[in-house]
Structures are given as structure tokens and as C-alpha cells.
Amino acid sequence: MRASRLAVSLVAAASLATPTAVATSASAAPPSSPSCDPTRTTPAYRGKVPSPKQVLGVELGDREVTAAESxxxxxxxxxxxxxxxxxxxxxxxxxxxxxxxxxxxxxxxxxxxxxxxxxxxxxxxxxxxxxxxxxxxxxxxxxxxxxxxxxxxxxxxxxxxxxxxxxxxxxxxxxxxxxxxxxxxxxxxxxxxxxxxxxxxxxxxxxxxxxxxxxxxxxxxxxxxxxxxxxxxxxxxxxxxxxxxxxxxxxxxxxxxxxxxxxxxxxxxxxxxxxxxxxxxxxxxxxxxxxxxxxxxxxxxxxxxxxxxxxxxxxxxxxxxxxxxxxxxxxxxxxxxxxxxxxxxxxxxxxxxxxxxxxxxxxQGVAGKLEPNQIYNPPNQIDRQVPDRLVRTYFLRADDPAKGPEVRTIVRRLQRMGVRVDRLVRPLTVPDFKPYGRAETRTTLPAGTYSISMAQGQKHWIQAMLNEDSYTPFPYFYDVTAWSMPLLQNVAGGSSGALLRPATEPVPPLPSETPGHAGNAPKIGILQLSATSSGARQSTGWLRSRLDREWKLPYTLLSPADVASGKLAGVRVLVVPNGPAEAADKALGDAGRTALTTFVQDGGRYVGWQGGAQLAARLGITTDTFADPTSDVPGSLFRVRVDGRSPLARGVGDTAWQFYSYDPVIRQSDPAKVAVGYPDASSADWFVSGYEQGSAELGGTAAVTDEPVGKGRTVLFGGEPNFRAFSDGTAKLLYNALLGPDPKAGVSGLATARPRAVANTPLQVESPIRVSVKVGDADRTVAILRSVGAHYVERRSGDVVHYVIDNPGGLPADHHPFAGRLPSLIRQAGITPVAVVLP
Structure with missing residues (x-):
């Protein structure tokens, strides 16, 4: 079953065993008669293959076979x-x-x-x-x-x-x-x-x-x-x-x-x-x-x-x-x-x-034609069509050495799916170059730029991977709505619909890269906020995978009970991924809360995101404030501005692409503490890849903050910087937060932890179901929610009503007692939703 929206490439060599030679003829047999019914034909066995009972002691279906038995x-x-x-x-x-x-x-x-x-x-x-x-x-x-x-x-x-x-x-x-x-x-x-x-x-x-x-x-x-x-x-x-x-x-x-x-x-x-x-x-x-x-x-x-x-x-x-x-x-x-x-x-x-x-x-690739959005199940209607702009070639720039590994990751992934990738041997002037998230412009691309023609049998895959936007056709979401590889890797590139004749050479298959971390590293601890929360398990697992397999950094995995019992000793950098902040706060108790605040004030570095960031607010080790979003963003990529003076910016560039999915809105009154921020929604930098409604509320707010606390430092991300371990662009911000230097002096911080800010916490829900409708559809929506026994919180913003339905077991939609039925019930009621988001 599909489930939770929340899930540099590690390449493991596949061990493909050599098949045993058993015969010699290669002639094709004629098709069997279509009159032979697939399911009503009585099975006839030769008896050469042992039955499951002979091998396992049970017939298939009597009980689950184990992986070893399989x-x-x-x-x-x-x-x-x-x-x-x-x-x-x-x-x-x-x-x-x-x-x-x-x-x-x-x-x-x-x-x-x-x-x-x-x-x-x-x-x-x-x-x-x-x-x-x-x-x-x-x-x-x-x-x-x-x-x-x-x-x-x-x-x-x-x-x-x-x-x-x-x-x-x-x-x-x-x-x-x-x-x-x-x-x-x-x-x-x-x-x-x-x-x-x-x-x-x-x-x-x-x-x-x-x-x-x-x-x-x-x-x-x-x-x-x-x-x-x-x-x-x-x-x-x-x-x-x-x-x-x-x-x-x-x-x-x-x-x-x-x-x-x-x-x-x-x-x-x-x-x-x-x-x-x-x-x-x-x-x-x-x-x-x-x-x-x-x-x-x-x-x-x-x-x-x-x-x-x-x-x-x-x-x-x-x-x-x-x-x-x-x-x-x-x-x-x-x-x-x-x-x-x-x-x-x-x-x-x-x-x-x-x-x-x-x-x-x-x-289609020769003509530069993208397939249009279509509806296959009326009466659904298309809200957003694919633009009619021609796309004949994608380009990935390779002139920033700091982005070399990320660019090569994309190229290798494309090559391993049968995509031909070329490289410019001379500069190329492109009359209609469209950089990702920018307007078309005349541009000369330097030699060395990667060129991916759409005139290939893999045209559909190229568009799926290199797109600027997924062009979500209507507001029902089983999973995320943005996954563009160049955006996730935060590399420069774009597309052209012109008939170009570039001088190129084919790129040979690129090898895998697992550079790891060079030099000494501080002792790192990971605080997993809950052993039962699906969000905590996934966010912590994604981090562990990256630390183990790519960055090759040792760490100590800690629970709230471990922190309360003194096992934080010796840790210099504490990473706190997503999870339920309220439950973790209670599990820490007075001893754990004191240990964490003392850790930061004595010189430790606290790096947290989502629930981990909200826990920092509860502990009083940040001046950030958090608020529930009033927008509908089920999982999209936003361009954010990066402060080049921040130590987090090393190798990142002026902008990055932040994955955002109903995360709390962070506000920070001191601009010097905002390492990464959302541009104003009216600025030229504002761009969203994926579905959004009302996301302008993020304009001018903080995406990542960095502030001194006593002798230590708190770095907080509003969204997941390591989403499914494939958002490499923001993972580089995280890498710098773990291992980079402290900011230069001049930013005032907290001398001591503030009083506990429990009021400064957004709604605490686990893997929620979300339904947003226009005000005129609210009564019918409430009737549906009550009919299925939903327990919900209602929030209003403008002419939209948001219903947030708690899912305390973290059940995915198709294991949930009613989540999977909601889209049909809403459609049958004649309601056109703003968004329906299933966990």
C-alpha cells in the first residue's frame, strides 16, 4: 500500500548471479490457444518441483512465510x-x-x-x-x-x-x-x-x-x-x-x-x-x-x-x-x-x-512537445494545464566546482536509466534559455555544460526527472507534488525549445561517488524524539542513512530517556530530526530539559528541524516563533535565499530549493539570525515547483535560523533538509550546520535559556489527514467528516476552511479506517476541494 508523504545517491553494486545453462534451442514456440482459460483450467503438475509443504512444512497461504523461507x-x-x-x-x-x-x-x-x-x-x-x-x-x-x-x-x-x-x-x-x-x-x-x-x-x-x-x-x-x-x-x-x-x-x-x-x-x-x-x-x-x-x-x-x-x-x-x-x-x-x-x-x-x-x-522530443494533462475519471476537472512552451533540450551547468558532485549525481542517474547525456565542446548561445524558476532569456552556455536532448526514447523519463514543475492537474494528493532532480540537487540549469545545433560529445558512464567526510569531526548525537512515531522513525532513518553511507560520520543514537539519564555527555553536536515535540518534551522531563539547555549554554550545537525545531522553542533555546500554516502545500519545492555571510552557505550558492509540506511558519525578528529565508511572494525570486494554495504567507519568513545561545548555538530548519535522503541541495546546508564553523561575532543571542515557551507551539498532530474547502462547502464537508467519525480541528483563513484530522497511529491512507474514502465522499457530495491530502 502507498502511504506517508514523508519517505548523494548511494549506489550499491548489484550481484547478478550468472544463470545456469539448461538447453540449446532458441526458436520461439507458437502462441497457445486463447480458448485455454487461465483460471478455469485444471492445473496439471509434473511433480519435478517440490511442493511448499515438502520444503517448508506448510502450504503457501497457511501462514506468512519468513524472508528466509521465501x-x-x-x-x-x-x-x-x-x-x-x-x-x-x-x-x-x-x-x-x-x-x-x-x-x-x-x-x-x-x-x-x-x-x-x-x-x-x-x-x-x-x-x-x-x-x-x-x-x-x-x-x-x-x-x-x-x-x-x-x-x-x-x-x-x-x-x-x-x-x-x-x-x-x-x-x-x-x-x-x-x-x-x-x-x-x-x-x-x-x-x-x-x-x-x-x-x-x-x-x-x-x-x-x-x-x-x-x-x-x-x-x-x-x-x-x-x-x-x-x-x-x-x-x-x-x-x-x-x-x-x-x-x-x-x-x-x-x-x-x-x-x-x-x-x-x-x-x-x-x-x-x-x-x-x-x-x-x-x-x-x-x-x-x-x-x-x-x-x-x-x-x-x-x-x-x-x-x-x-x-x-x-x-x-x-x-x-x-x-x-x-x-x-x-x-x-x-x-x-x-x-x-x-x-x-x-x-x-x-x-x-x-x-x-x-x-x-x-x-515528441524532436518536436519539443510535452504531453498535456488529462482527466481519466470524470467528473474531475483539470485545474492546471501543462504549458504549451516547447522543450527540446535540457541543460545542466557544470561551471561551479562546488556543485560538481550534485551535477554528476543527476547525470549518472539519467545514464543508468538509458538516457543519452552529451556535453558542449564549445560555448552555445541559446536564444530562449529558461533557467529553472526564471523567465526566458538569451544566454550563452559555456563549454562543459551537460546537454540532454528530448529526442530520445526516454523522453518521458527525461521530462519526469528534469522538469521545472510537475503541473499538478487537480487538488488530490497521495504523495508529494515536486521531485525535480535539478531542484533537489540545487544545481543551475534550464531548458530550451529552439532548434539548436550544438557541438557536443557523448558523456561516458560516470562512476559512483561516495566521498565521505575528510578530517576530524565532533562527536555527533542524534536525538530520536519517539520510537513509535512514523515521522520520527523516517526522519531519523533518512539522516542515519546519509551519515552512514555518504558522509561516513559516526554518531550516537539517543532517546529522550537517554538524555535525561546523562548520556549526552561528550556530544558536541546534537541533531534533532522531526518527531512529536510535545511527547518528547514530556518524555525528557525536568532532568532531560535541563540537560539539553545546559548542553547548549555550555557550548554545544543544537541542530533541529520540524518537530526538533519546535522542541527547541519549548526548551527556550531559540528566539524563533512558530505558527501553523494557513496555506495548502502538500509537498513542494520553494526557492529560498541563502545569506552568503552564514557558515551554512558554504558551497550552496545564493539560493536553494527547500522542500516544504505543511511545516510550521518560522518568524525571526532579527534578520542577522536568518541564514536562509523565503523571498517576498512579489519578488522575482519567488517560485514554487509543485502545488500550492495560499503559500504567499511564507514570503519574508525564515527557512533556517542560526543564533548563539550562551556559549553554544542553535540551528533550526522549518522543513526537512534531508527529505527521503535525496534533497541533496538542502542536505548541504545541514552538513555545514553539523561541521562548519560558528558565525562571526556580532550577532547577539540568548545569554541563558528563556522560560519554557509551550504556548509557542503549532498544532501537535501525527501524519494528519487534511481537507481544505471553500467556506460555502464547509457545512457539507463537516457532515462528511462526522459521518466517518473523524476528529478534526477547524481553521479558517480568508474564504478557505482547513480541517486537520489527527492520525495518532500514523496510519497510511489505505490502512486508515476512512481516509481512503474521503476523496470519493467529497466528490459525491458535489464539493470541489481546495486540497485533499492523505497521509
Whole structure:
């Protein structure tokens, strides 16, 4: 299930085991008869593959298999069937393997056979492959179909279902199994998150929701998976989840759908797979829904990235976790088997359209045409259309040495997804250059600038990654609305729609970079504000991942109880990520509060953000004031100004891009203490990438403050500087806050801690649900909220009423008792919301 909005690239080498050679023929078998029903054909087993009970002592679905048992059964199937080879594509933080199996006709599983499948896929994805050759491949070739489960560790049933699919394809002889085997190559990845499965947590061991990490690849599990996906690019990617309730979700998806989503892929999703599933579930009397809750917008999901990055049908399947476990496994197996069967039966259409999508993307890139926003589920209406400005080329400037690692991170990520990146060998005058967040201007770009042409088969992926804005079409948000890589990395660049003839040379594949920290470092402590809050676990986990894997800085992890018992001794820099400030304040008690204030006054450095910043206000170690926002910003990027005199500014530049999502508004009366601030909303610097309503209230407020307290120092960020460990631009501000020098003398601060400022605290809510409507719709909205039993706080600003619904368990929307239903209820009531934001 999808969930919380809150989730320099670490590249882990993928260990791809060499498949075992098992046969020699490479001829394609003819398609099986479409009269063979995929689900009503009686399974016939050869008996070569041991049953799950023979290997594990239980049948699949009797109970959840463990990660180790999943690996054991996968290995047993691979060892006993000539139709299966297996390997390991990554290793987790806790040392567990991510095992996969490749299933197909024996002749496809030889080295030569697999090489032929990969070669065919590469040619079909190449828009310059001649049409006749592409048609020949479509006639004889096979699509690559992926079945994956358990990206969320506490959503286990997809794993057991995938293992059942593996067993059936490895051993069955009936026509339903032969249809798939004769017409496809299937890759089964039973668990994408073995650490989370073992820990029974949604996230991995570092607290990452890996269904948000697909484009950044910060986690080895995701990086290894994408490495293999690029070797075996999918035409179908199944991602099996669980949600609340007892129903089943399969596509068609809800709006919004990202504009660079090819129509052929939508056709596959809705008309091939969705239609077949609806018919089968209806025939069997199984409850299901679609066109609701689950969108295709944020370009970091396990369905959106396969679409925009591989031109596949990305399919999210969700089964209600209140159903008995055998039922969950059975229904996931049904969707997986029906999907594979439909792909096999439509093999020629899929391969033909797969190539055509690449050709269409290339032609759009040549013309500089961006796809428009569309509504797929009336009566939704488009609030914001994609501009009609032409975009033929993106540019990334490389003339600032301080930004070199960030620029190369983007280039490498693009290259690893099959994007061609060139470099200017001579200066280039661009008549209509549009810098990110600025107006068009005539510009001469220096030699060395990276040039990314949109005239590629990967045009959709280029736009998804290098966009200036996501152009959110209407106000429903399952996740964040901004993710542009240049903005997240805070690098200079822009786009042009002109027909240019630059002198360029191709950029060879760039190596990974993990520089770490050079020199001595102070002793760092991390105060995790709560062990149970999802926000605290994630924010702390994102920080730990960056410190361990990129900056390579040692630290001590502390709890409020640890601080109260004196374990802060020796720490020089205390980092306090997001979390519930009020609960942490209570957990600290008098002893912990005294320890923290004494720590700062005696020379310690307190660096906090979000809940960690609010805790500083409660402790009286800041003169900042905090207020609840009255705007609706579900997760967007704002340009902020950086004070070049601040030690936080080193290597950052005059501006940066701050990720902001309903964070408290910080006001600081002393401009000298504002290291980073939001420009006035009327200034030329004001720019927002993503959705916003009423965000002008941030104009002129502080994004980061830095002030002396006694002999020490307090550095506070309003928003998350290390969002999902991929906002590298503001993470550099954080790096400087941890390791940089103190500000120069001249800024007056607090001689001693102020009295406790408990009144100076915004609303304390965990992973809230937010609904904002116009005043005229307030009564109907209240009626809906009361009908579902929502406990809410009402805030009014101008002609908008904001309802903030507490979610004390931190439940994601589709495990929440009513959150997932709110958009439909609001729509059915005839209300056009300002924003509906689900956790």
C-alpha cells in the first residue's frame, strides 16, 4: 500500500548471479490457444518441483512465510526445474539477499537465450530500430514480465502469491501455464524488503518507504532492483501490496495521472489487465474497486517508474489486510496469474506498441512537445494545464566546482536509466534559455555544460526527472507534488525549445561517488524524539542513512530517556530530526530539559528541524516563533535565499530549493539570525515547483535560523533538509550546520535559556489527514467528516476552511479506517476541494 508523504545517491553494486545453462534451442514456440482459460483450467503438475509443504512444512497461504523461507523455496524451485534460474540482485542493510527467479522456456534460459531476449528488448526500446525489424521482433520475441511483492515489509501476502506463481510456472504442464511460458519471460521477485518483512515494519531497516525511492535509488534494495530492470526491462511490472479493509484494488487508477504517461500504457493498464481482472473478479463474486485512492502521479512509485522509465504497464494491486491470510494470498495469486496470462495472450500487441511508444516519445522530443494533462475519471476537472512552451533540450551547468558532485549525481542517474547525456565542446548561445524558476532569456552556455536532448526514447523519463514543475492537474494528493532532480540537487540549469545545433560529445558512464567526510569531526548525537512515531522513525532513518553511507560520520543514537539519564555527555553536536515535540518534551522531563539547555549554554550545537525545531522553542533555546500554516502545500519545492555571510552557505550558492509540506511558519525578528529565508511572494525570486494554495504567507519568513545561545548555538530548519535522503541541495546546508564553523561575532543571542515557551507551539498532530474547502462547502464537508467519525480541528483563513484530522497511529491512507474514502465522499457530495491530502 502507498502511504506517508514523508519517505548523494548511494549506489550499491548489484550481484547478478550468472544463470545456469539448461538447453540449446532458441526458436520461439507458437502462441497457445486463447480458448485455454487461465483460471478455469485444471492445473496439471509434473511433480519435478517440490511442493511448499515438502520444503517448508506448510502450504503457501497457511501462514506468512519468513524472508528466509521465501529464499529457501525459491532456491528449491530453481534447483528442480529447468524452466527456472535464480540469483541475487542486492543485499540489504542487515545483510539479507534479494533473491529473484527468471522463468521461461528452457531455451530462453541459456546464456544465448537470455542475451537474445535482452537484445530484442533493447531494439524495441530504440526508436531508431527500423520498422520492419521491430515487427519481426514483435512476431517472434517475448515480453519481459515482472512479479514483485512485499516492498512494504508488513504487507506480506504478495510474497506467498508470487512463490505460488513461481511453483506453477516451474512445474505445471497444462495449457494455461504453457500459454505464459510460450509467450513471455517472467521475473519473480517475491520480497523487495526482506528486512522489513523480518522486522514486520513497512519501511526497511533505515526507515525508508522504498515505494518512494525509485528515481533516487538511495537504498541498495531499490538500486539493485533497478539495475536488473535495466538489464531485463519490463513490459509489465506487478507490485503487490496490502491495504485496510477486505476489498481488492486493481487499476484503472484514480486521477491525477502524470502528464508524461503514454496512452498505450494506459490502454494496457485499463483495457487489457484491468478489464480482465474486473471480469474475473465479477465472475467469482470477489469484492473489488478501482478508479479511486491510488493515482499515477508521483514519479517514485513501483507503478509510475516502470511506466515513464520503461514504457511498461505498472500495476499496483492492493488486498485488504482484514481478510484471512489464505484469502489474501489467493486473490493476489489470481491477479498475478490473470495479468501474466493476458500479457501472453496479447504478446504481439504489447511488443508492437512497446516499440511504438518509444517512437512516439522520440518524435515528441524532436518536436519539443510535452504531453498535456488529462482527466481519466470524470467528473474531475483539470485545474492546471501543462504549458504549451516547447522543450527540446535540457541543460545542466557544470561551471561551479562546488556543485560538481550534485551535477554528476543527476547525470549518472539519467545514464543508468538509458538516457543519452552529451556535453558542449564549445560555448552555445541559446536564444530562449529558461533557467529553472526564471523567465526566458538569451544566454550563452559555456563549454562543459551537460546537454540532454528530448529526442530520445526516454523522453518521458527525461521530462519526469528534469522538469521545472510537475503541473499538478487537480487538488488530490497521495504523495508529494515536486521531485525535480535539478531542484533537489540545487544545481543551475534550464531548458530550451529552439532548434539548436550544438557541438557536443557523448558523456561516458560516470562512476559512483561516495566521498565521505575528510578530517576530524565532533562527536555527533542524534536525538530520536519517539520510537513509535512514523515521522520520527523516517526522519531519523533518512539522516542515519546519509551519515552512514555518504558522509561516513559516526554518531550516537539517543532517546529522550537517554538524555535525561546523562548520556549526552561528550556530544558536541546534537541533531534533532522531526518527531512529536510535545511527547518528547514530556518524555525528557525536568532532568532531560535541563540537560539539553545546559548542553547548549555550555557550548554545544543544537541542530533541529520540524518537530526538533519546535522542541527547541519549548526548551527556550531559540528566539524563533512558530505558527501553523494557513496555506495548502502538500509537498513542494520553494526557492529560498541563502545569506552568503552564514557558515551554512558554504558551497550552496545564493539560493536553494527547500522542500516544504505543511511545516510550521518560522518568524525571526532579527534578520542577522536568518541564514536562509523565503523571498517576498512579489519578488522575482519567488517560485514554487509543485502545488500550492495560499503559500504567499511564507514570503519574508525564515527557512533556517542560526543564533548563539550562551556559549553554544542553535540551528533550526522549518522543513526537512534531508527529505527521503535525496534533497541533496538542502542536505548541504545541514552538513555545514553539523561541521562548519560558528558565525562571526556580532550577532547577539540568548545569554541563558528563556522560560519554557509551550504556548509557542503549532498544532501537535501525527501524519494528519487534511481537507481544505471553500467556506460555502464547509457545512457539507463537516457532515462528511462526522459521518466517518473523524476528529478534526477547524481553521479558517480568508474564504478557505482547513480541517486537520489527527492520525495518532500514523496510519497510511489505505490502512486508515476512512481516509481512503474521503476523496470519493467529497466528490459525491458535489464539493470541489481546495486540497485533499492523505497521509
Amino acid at each position: 529464499d529457501r523455496y525459491l532456491d528449491a524451485v530453481a534447483a528442480s526445474s529447468e524452466r527456472v534460474v535464480s540469483g541475487t540482485l542486492a543485499t540489504t542493510a542487515q545483510g539479507r539477499p534479494l533473491k529473484y527467479a527468471i522463468v521461461g522456456r528452457p531455451e530462453l534460459l541459456t546464456r544465448a537465450g537470455l542475451a537474445r531476449v535482452r537484445e530484442d528488448a533493447a531494439k524495441l526500446r530504440d526508436p531508431k530500430t527500423p520498422a520492419k525489424l521491430a515487427e519481426q521482433i514483435a512476431k517472434r520475441g517475448v515480453p519481459i514480465l515482472w512479479v514483485s511483492g512485499n516492498v512494504h515489509g508488513n504487507e506480506p501476502s504478495g510474497t506467498d502469491a508470487a512463490l505460488k506463481v513461481l511453483r506453477d510456472l516451474g512445474d505445471r504442464t497444462d495449457c494455461a501455464a504453457r500459454t505464459i511460458l510460450d509467450n513471455a519471460l517472467v521475473i519473480v521477485l517475491p520480497t523487495q524488503n526482506p528486512d522489513g518483512r523480518t522486522l514486520n515494519t513497512r519501511q526497511n531497516a533505515y526507515g525508508f518507504d522504498m515505494n518512494r525511492d525509485w528515481f533516487a535509488r538511495t537504498q541498495p534494495e531499490v538500486d539493485g532492483k533497478l539495475t536488473m530492470l535495466n538489464q531485463y526491462p519490463p513490459a509489465l511490472y506487478i507490485d503487490a501490496h496490502e491495504m485496510g479493509g477486505t476489498s481488492f484494488f486493481f487499476p484503472p487508477n484514480a486521477d491525477p495521472i502524470y502528464h508524461e504517461t503514454p496512452e498505450q500504457a494506459i490502454g494496457w493498464i485499463n483495457d487489457i489487465y484491468g478489464a480482465a481482472m474486473a471480469a474475473e473478479f465479477t465472475r467469482q463474486g470477489i469484492d473489488y474497486f478501482n478508479r479511486d485512492t491510488y493515482d499515477l502521479f508521483y514519479q517514485g512509485y513501483g507503478d509510475t517508474v516502470p511506466i515513464s522509465g520503461f514504457l511498461a504497464a505498472g500495476m499496483t494491486y492492493e488486498k485488504g489486510d482484514e481478510s484471512p491470510y489464505p484469502e489474501r494470498v489467493k486473490e493476489h495469486y489470481l491477479t498475478q496469474w490473470v495479468s501474466l496470462s493476458q500479457a501472453a495472450l496479447n504478446r504481439h500487441r504489447i511488443l508492437t506498441e512497446w516499440h511504438q511508444m518509444a517512437v512516439d516519445a522520440y518524435q
